Amino acid sequence: MTEEIDWSGGDDAIRLQRMPITNTEAAEFRALVETKAEARMYALGQDQRKCWVRDAPTGGPETTRFAKGLYPSPHD
Numbered sequence: 001m002t003e004e005i006d007w008s009g010g011d012d013a014i015r016l017q018r019m020p021i022t023n024t025e026a027a028e029f030r031a032l033v034e035t036k037a038e039a040r041m042y043a044l045g046q047d048q049r050k051c052w053v054r055d056a057p058t059g060g061p062e063t064t065r066f067a068k069g070l071y072p073s074p075h076d
Helices: 022-033 033-049
Strands: 001-003 014-020 051-056 063-068
Touching: 022 033
Parallel strands: none
Antiparallel strands: 001 014, 014 051, 051 063
16 A cells, blocks of 8 residues: 655545465565565566556545556655
């Protein structure tokens, strides 16, 4: 989940991304420090795995879709 805070009105843009991982991948993530885990997470998406994405932009309608892999989102 990422949130792009604009400090006005409280309606901040949010993106949720979910991707299935194997038990082996989960164990690998637990062993990584946070900065390396984020890079590894985005690398996993390169195998064309389907990812569930929900966007809630500031002032706009929410959308839900499936996409190939994860991708970095702006965040604070």
